[in-house]
Amino acid sequence: MKFLRTLHLFLGCLFAPMLIFFAVTGSWQLFNWHESKKDKTYIAPPALAALSFVHKDAHVPGTPGRQPTPLRYFMLAAAAGLVGTALIGIVMAYKFSRQPVVATVCLLAGIALPGLLLWIYR
Numbered sequence: 304m305k306f307l308r309t310l311h312l313f314l315g316c317l318f319a320p321m322l323i324f325f326a327v328t329g330s331w332q333l334f335n336w337h338e339s340k341k342d343k344t345y346i347a348p349p350a351l352a353a354l355s356f357v358h359k360d361a362h363v364p365g366t367p368g369r370q371p372t373p374l375r376y377f378m379l380a381a382a383a384g385l386v387g388t389a390l391i392g393i394v395m396a397y398k399f400s401r402q403p404v405v406a407t408v409c410l411l412a413g414i415a416l417p418g419l420l421l422w423i424y425r
Contacts, residue, residue: 304395304398307391307394307395308395310391311388311391311392311395314384314387314388314391315388317384318380318381318384318385318388321377321378321381322381322385324354324358325358325381328354328355328357328358329358331351331355332355332358332359336351337351337352337354337355338352339352352364361374361375361378362374362375393406393410396410
């Protein structure tokens with residue numbers, strides 16, 4: 304178990320900056336703040352547009368796209384790291400919890416809530 308905690312710590316520290324980047328850039332994309340309106344009533348800040356471009360296309364605007372680059376591989380590793388650390392976190396939640404029912408309820412709610420919201424607002 305000590306190995307899992309150490310692995311969770313190091314993977315979390317390695318991939319946290321990339322995951323925070325994806326969370327922040329993805330959040331403003333939810334409301335299209337990175338795209339200017341055609342009628343010019345809203346002009347997206349250049350930084351938001353550029354960072355969103357990196358989020359969506361995994362390269363800096365003006366550079367060749369669709370080529371395997373070290374950044375793309377790191378982003379893939381970050382995705383795998385997120386899945387891995389989340390799974391390790393779930394295991395640790397059950398191993399260290401005095402009330403595994405609470406962990407189960409939270410896990411099931413985390414699965415059901417997005418599905419319910421998609422169903423309600425389809």
